[in-house]
Amino acid sequence: MVERVFPMTADGKQQLEEELETLKLEKRPEVIERIKIARSFGDLSENSEYESAKDEQSVLEGRIKQIQEMLKYAQVVDATQAEADEVAIGKKVVFTEVGEDDPEEYIIVGSSESDPLSGKISNNSPIANALIGKKTGDVVSIATPGGEFDVEILEVTLAD
The missing domain is CATH 3.10.50.30 (Transcription elongation factor, GreA/GreB, C-terminal domain)
Known part of the structure; x- marks a missing residue:
């Protein structure tokens, strides 16, 4: 298996770490709360608020995984x-x-x-x-x- 490497500057790595923290500690709880509220509206099959929140959650979790992958294989270039x-x-x-x-x-x-x-x-x-x-x-x-x-x-x- 070929190991992926993500070359980046130290500043770029720090920005990714900050974005990851914001996504996990701020954005994720906001989306989870939106899903809870939308669920309370009842029938999920025709609930556009629920669908929208679930879509947002999917995009958010994808970005979190992407950043985690980049940080895992980050190669800070001096x-x-x-x-x-x-x-x-x-x-x-x-x-x-x-x-x-x-x-x-x-x-x-x-x-x-x-x-x-x-x-x-x-x-x-x-x-x-x-x-x-x-x-x-x-x-x-x-x-x-x-x-x-x-x-x-x-x-x-x-x-x-």
Whole structure:
């Protein structure tokens, strides 16, 4: 059996631990109470409040199991172990597409922390996957579903 590994930053692991605690200590009791109240309405076969609460409970328990699995196999990556100018999980990378002037900036994180709208991209994304291990000044070819393009790495720093 292949053991799954979830690389993540120390901050990402802490956020997952906090989310798990909130789900177990706050959200779970709220949903259980909603189910109790809905049961008191009688006939469960036509009770939309009950069905809604049961659906919410199912989603909640699924998320709890998912987080527990990620934490069980979490591998906290120490970005300081990579060379100072080397792209790695936990590092911020600034690059420009060759022929363009506008720099793009991303923080490379584990997939459990990915939040592209906040500038955090998964180490499994095509961009991060191509950049990891490369250094400042390197020109890297990135293959995405939308096509291939080249970027030049301008700066690599530890993420804040």
